[in-house]
Amino acid sequence: MSGTVEAKLAALGITIPAATAPAANYVPTVISGNQLWISGQISVAEGKFLAGKLTGEADIEGGRAAARQCAINILAQVKAALGDLDRVKRVVKLVAFVNSAPDFTDQPKVVNGASDLLVEVFGDAGRHARSAVGVAALPFNVSVEIEAVVEFV
Known part of the structure; x- marks a missing residue:
């Protein structure tokens, strides 16, 4: 049934934005076989960067929100590449x-913001392998950047 994932997102109050264009010399997605590889999506919403270095316990919730926004931006790229979010068979990595x-x-607590959303939207198909790495800096001083691999039908 087409539109199931979008209906779930709407019920969660989430609107998928338009996929953003790359900021440098790369493509936003690559299809290889039945896998969609999504370039790193930064924590940006409505043109505003969710920015800043995370330094302590107080930053975890803000970081989780930034990671959640990255997941929403990943979904925007998936929709742009595949045309329909219902084509997602599994979030792989x-x-x-x-x-x-x-x-x-x-870092794992922060990245749960993205993981939790993907599981909420896709159920068991949203459960994925994952790495959560701390880095000294990210583009535009954003808090989080996430890349993904998605299997599709």
Whole structure:
């Protein structure tokens, strides 16, 4: 049934934005076989960067919101590439980068913002392998960047 995923997103109050164009010399997605590889999506919403280095416990919720926005932006790229989010068979892998201070070690808690949304939207098909890595800086000083691999039909 077409539109099932979009109906779920609407029920969650989420509108999928238009997919953003690359900021440099790369493509936003690549299809290889039945897999869609999505270039890193940064934490940007309505033209505003969800920015800043995460430094402590107080930053986890803001980081989770930034990671959630990355997942929404990933869905925008999936929709642009496949035309229909219902074609997603499984979210295979996320690789997440968290702009964090050297002593910040809660990257997995931050990236749960993206993982939780994908599971909420796709159910068991949204469960994925994942890496959550702390980095010294990200483009535009955003808090989170996430790339993904999605299997589709």
